[in-house]
Amino acid sequence: MFDPALLPYAIAALAAISVGLVVYLVVYPHLSGEKQARKRRAELAQSHTVRAARRAKAEVANTRRKQVHQTLKELEERQKAKKEKVTLRLRLLRAGIDASPRDYWIASAIFGLGVGGVVMISGSSPITAYLLAFAAGLGVPRWLLHFLTKRRQAKFLSEFANAIDVVVRGVKTGLPLNDCLAIIAREAPEPIRSEFAELVDHQRVGVPLDECFDRMMERMPLPEVGFFSIVLAIQAQAGGNLAEALGNLSQVLRDRKTLQGKVKALSAEAKASAMILGALPVFVMTSTYFASPEYISLLWKDPFGHILLAIGAFWMSMGIFVMRKMINFKY
Numbered sequence: 001m002f003d004p005a006l007l008p009y010a011i012a013a014l015a016a017i018s019v020g021l022v023v024y025l026v027v028y029p030h031l032s033g034e035k036q037a038r039k040r041r042a043e044l045a046q047s048h049t050v051r052a053a054r055r056a057k058a059e060v061a062n063t064r065r066k067q068v069h070q071t072l073k074e075l076e077e078r079q080k081a082k083k084e085k086v087t088l089r090l091r092l093l094r095a096g097i098d099a100s101p102r103d104y105w106i107a108s109a110i111f112g113l114g115v116g117g118v119v120m121i122s123g124s125s126p127i128t129a130y131l132l133a134f135a136a137g138l139g140v141p142r143w144l145l146h147f148l149t150k151r152r153q154a155k156f157l158s159e160f161a162n163a164i165d166v167v168v169r170g171v172k173t174g175l176p177l178n179d180c181l182a183i184i185a186r187e188a189p190e191p192i193r194s195e196f197a198e199l200v201d202h203q204r205v206g207v208p209l210d211e212c213f214d215r216m217m218e219r220m221p222l223p224e225v226g227f228f229s230i231v232l233a234i235q236a237q238a239g240g241n242l243a244e245a246l247g248n249l250s251q252v253l254r255d256r257k258t259l260q261g262k263v264k265a266l267s268a269e270a271k272a273s274a275m276i277l278g279a280l281p282v283f284v285m286t287s288t289y290f291a292s293p294e295y296i297s298l299l300w301k302d303p304f305g306h307i308l309l310a311i312g313a314f315w316m317s318m319g320i321f322v323m324r325k326m327i328n329f330k331y
Helices: 004-032 034-082 088-095 101-121 126-172 177-187 192-204 209-219 223-238 242-291 303-327
Strands: none
Touching: 088 101, 088 126, 088 209, 101 126, 126 177, 126 192, 126 223, 126 242, 177 192, 192 209, 209 223, 223 242, 242 303
């Protein structure tokens, strides 16, 4: 039988054993290093997970970088392959003139004959009339074509960033890219409207989008159009946020336009000086001819005067060329 007198001692012993177990469970992990071991294992497992995530992220970025590089290389090779001699028909398209090369040559011949007839009626020699007719028939139409092309490209660039913003807003609202391009083809000002209308028409008959942009690049050979086509090509092959990419491109185009304005403002004085210096000899010769024809006519009547005119024209051309190189900047 259990002696009741031993009950307090039994309770005390059980309490001591319980306290000892609690102390052991609490203190032993700290004394044996098991807690530190578990902590180190958890840290190692976490660091391994972090390294694996970083490695996977780096692999994805590297894969995307390779895809972008490959896309850019393919686009560059395709553009180099398509670089060929610019035909007269393409020059007319770039200038926005809806005419055939045959009409162009007929108009050039009529203009040259008209200039030659006016010169001959004024009393000049037939040789002078023929030379001026030849120069006017070949030079003036080409200069006019170049002028119209540059003016059309300037109008295109002035509204191109706004057209890209239309695509950005449309993509953000959930519209497909083709519908955004169709909106530009309907509502944008010229010449953007006609260029994008041609692109949309080609796309509707089954021409791939990259080939449509290649044809646009032929009609509008501008770096900005190339940037736009490259962004769309990279997004189509490598994925990504199209609205963000086009928004960045729009900001870049606006920054380029701002830089262009700054360059024009900074070089305006130099251009004015170059124009004045280039026109001053012609103005002085004309004024001297009307004031004293006998004095200045020695330059084209005397053989030595011909040499002086040739030397003066050569050095004036060299000076104008040097000033042009000084005030024209690439940006």
